[in-house]
Amino acid sequence: MNIAEYSGVWVFIEVKDGKIVPVSLELLGAGKRLAEKRGVELSGILVGYGVKPLANTAFEYGADAVYVYDDPIFKLYRTETYMRAIIECTNRHKPEIILYGATSTGKDLASAAATDLATGLTADTTILDIDADTGLLQASRPAFGGNIMATILCKKHRPQMATVRPKIMKAMNPIPGRKGEIIEEKISIREEDVRTKVLEIVKSATKQVRIDEADIIVAGGKGLGDAKGFGLIHDFAETIGATVGASRDAVEAGWIEHHHQVGQTGVTVTPKIYFAIGISGAIQHLVGMQNSGLIIAINKDPDAPIFNSCHYGIVGDAFEIVPMLIEQFKRVLTAEEVKNA
Amino acid sequence: MLHVVACIKQVPDTKVAKLNPKTNTIDRASAPAILNPYDTHAVEEAVRLKKRYGGTVTVLTMGPPPAVKAIRRCVEIGADEGYMISDRAFAGADTLATSYALTKALHKISQIRPIDLIICGKMTIDGDTGQVGPGIARRLDIPPLTSVNKVVEIDKEGGSAVVHRKLEDGYEVVKSTLPCLLTVEKEINEVPYSPMPNLIKAARYQPTIWAVSDLEDVDRTQLGLKGSPTIVGSVWAPPKPQGGEILQGPVNSQVDQLMDILLQKKELFAVKGGAS
Ligand SMILES: Cc1cc2nc3c(=O)[nH]c(=O)nc-3n(C[C@H](O)[C@H](O)[C@H](O)COP(=O)(O)OP(=O)(O)OC[C@H]3O[C@@H](n4cnc5c(N)ncnc54)[C@H](O)[C@@H]3O)c2cc1C
Numbered sequence A: 001m002n003i004a005e006y007s008g009v010w011v012f013i014e015v016k017d018g019k020i021v022p023v024s025l026e027l028l029g030a031g032k033r034l035a036e037k038r039g040v041e042l043s044g045i046l047v048g049y050g051v052k053p054l055a056n057t058a059f060e061y062g063a064d065a066v067y068v069y070d071d072p073i074f075k076l077y078r079t080e081t082y083m084r085a086i087i088e089c090t091n092r093h094k095p096e097i098i099l100y101g102a103t104s105t106g107k108d109l110a111s112a113a114a115t116d117l118a119t120g121l122t123a124d125t126t127i128l129d130i131d132a133d134t135g136l137l138q139a140s141r142p143a144f145g146g147n148i149m150a151t152i153l154c155k156k157h158r159p160q161m162a163t164v165r166p167k168i169m170k171a172m173n174p175i176p177g178r179k180g181e182i183i184e185e186k187i188s189i190r191e192e193d194v195r196t197k198v199l200e201i202v203k204s205a206t207k208q209v210r211i212d213e214a215d216i217i218v219a220g221g222k223g224l225g226d227a228k229g230f231g232l233i234h235d236f237a238e239t240i241g242a243t244v245g246a247s248r249d250a251v252e253a254g255w256i257e258h259h260h261q262v263g264q265t266g267v268t269v270t271p272k273i274y275f276a277i278g279i280s281g282a283i284q285h286l287v288g289m290q291n292s293g294l295i296i297a298i299n300k301d302p303d304a305p306i307f308n309s310c311h312y313g314i315v316g317d318a319f320e321i322v323p324m325l326i327e328q329f330k331r332v333l334t335a336e337e338v339k340n341a
Numbered sequence B: 001m002l003h004v005v006a007c008i009k010q011v012p013d014t015k016v017a018k019l020n021p022k023t024n025t026i027d028r029a030s031a032p033a034i035l036n037p038y039d040t041h042a043v044e045e046a047v048r049l050k051k052r053y054g055g056t057v058t059v060l061t062m063g064p065p066p067a068v069k070a071i072r073r074c075v076e077i078g079a080d081e082g083y084m085i086s087d088r089a090f091a092g093a094d095t096l097a098t099s100y101a102l103t104k105a106l107h108k109i110s111q112i113r114p115i116d117l118i119i120c121g122k123m124t125i126d127g128d129t130g131q132v133g134p135g136i137a138r139r140l141d142i143p144p145l146t147s148v149n150k151v152v153e154i155d156k157e158g159g160s161a162v163v164h165r166k167l168e169d170g171y172e173v174v175k176s177t178l179p180c181l182l183t184v185e186k187e188i189n190e191v192p193y194s195p196m197p198n199l200i201k202a203a204r205y206q207p208t209i210w211a212v213s214d215l216e217d218v219d220r221t222q223l224g225l226k227g228s229p230t231i232v233g234s235v236w237a238p239p240k241p242q243g244g245e246i247l248q249g250p251v252n253s254q255v256d257q258l259m260d261i262l263l264q265k266k267e268l269f270a271v272k273g274g275a276s
């Protein structure tokens, strides 16, 4: 492999329900910074059906060019078909870096493509940098269950690939009307040769709470004692119009469903306010919420590690403090309502 | 009769693992070795399919000799046979080299008994990548189905499998040809206590152990460290965020102080029951 033939930074642009998913826009921002440092172009690779117009969004968010595979065969995501597009496009145009969102689709696609491309893939990256001279990507990620950070390098193979956690990189401020080059690609895959068929897509009946979209999160942990105690978290959240989050131990105790879990094996969140109540602050929890705007911790153990990671902390019993907060908020918020009326 | 192979790994229990602050490496002695938690669900699912359709459950691992213990744990869950590939040449493998070595072992197993289905865990808790499963599927050129949280049906005669793949906002029902490879979510099943006969069988169980020389058509340059495109450049302790301000004074006053801080962002709070 002559690695000098490979140039440029690519971002796989994931589309869901006709829109580019947020992590892809974040990665265009991150990719732009890498491309500028290295002095190369930033391109997107867009696969789907009826997706071509979305290239314009990618340009506004920093892409210089977008490779488009627009074909009915790509209507629904399937590893087999999408992977073919990525592999063919990569072999034809030889980028030195490809970034994917660490979503279920991004991870699935990147793992399969990396095997065929016989190259390195770093999973769940949280920090990206590049050596301007050699183009060596430095992809850092939490390892060993978040106990350490490791920087992964791929020196002799191209493209260098990484999946990157959502909500960590910053998207550029979009520049309306910014233009770029659309490169239309063709691929011939016959439906009868594809071994997987999507029979049905079932959306959760109750619209599932997306804790990563919340402005305020009230998160509770094992310290609430039992499911009934965890009810306090729901009460507080409801009073202030917040979304409920949880530590893994609270989820494993069965007090709340997994999609509320914040952290390494849950969701990464960046709300404007994050309440950590009865949560000790294990590193695996912290990696999921440490970029929140304002972090408030309530814990009865003054030595709980969460106090090293919060903006303001109260050492005390949640069952004493939270009801007082609920009272105060009720008073303030109803006063507000009366005033507005 | 189905032949299901579960790929499993012994891992240090990262929940209790201690970091050596000088070298920033995991002090392996501090962490008991366990069967990767996600892989217990992979084995359990294989055992359930065997109960449903009849057949054989085989487990396969690549690891150092003590990993036999992880295979015994799988026998407790209900696996019939265990294979381990163990050789210095495998050491230092990243996900690409791991999937290569495991694929060679799977070839050999399939010569003994053709394989209908392979099941992997969602990810390991030491590597936490989730890349090895799809890697194996690609190398065998069979469909990878990741994030599976339910197996609806395996139809060996018809050569197809129907599963649910978990999505961010629901799930999709996918039909695939057999053989295929599943990576499974924790929620796919609950692993019950193992029945006594399994425990007795497991205690004495000796898996078949293969070295590189026992495998066929192996390109040694694709094994272990040599066959790994990625290397760990450096490791460091995660940055310790600095502590914030711990509020002082009697509880009432702490709550008042907090309210002052929070109400600076008053616009964020929903007015309960407010007309909007
Ligand atoms: C591979 C791996 C991945 C993981 N992923 C995640 C993840 O995604 N998210 C996650 O959260 N964890 C994760 N964990 C688990 C993590 O290591 C911790 O075990 C977990 O976060 C602890 O949950 P907790 O803080 O609720 O419980 P605990 O650690 O038990 O803490 C409870 C806290 O409540 C306090 N408390 C008790 N009573 C009261 C009271 N009345 N009032 C106020 N405070 C009280 C206690 O002082 C204590 O600090 C992971 C672990 C591993 C190994």
Ligand SMILES: Nc1ncnc2c1ncn2[C@@H]1O[C@H](COP(=O)(O)O)[C@@H](O)[C@H]1O
Pocket (backbone or CB within 6 Å): B006, B007, B008, B009, B036, B038, B039, B042, B060, B061, B062, B063, B095, B098, B102, B119, B120, B121, B122, B123, B124, B125, B127, B128, B129, B130, B131, B132, B133
């Ligand atoms: N050394 C190994 N031996 C057998 N199976 C493995 C090994 N490493 C990973 N796997 C399988 O691949 C899955 C994903 O692992 P990983 O890519 O390391 O997160 C695991 O849950 C196992 O099913």
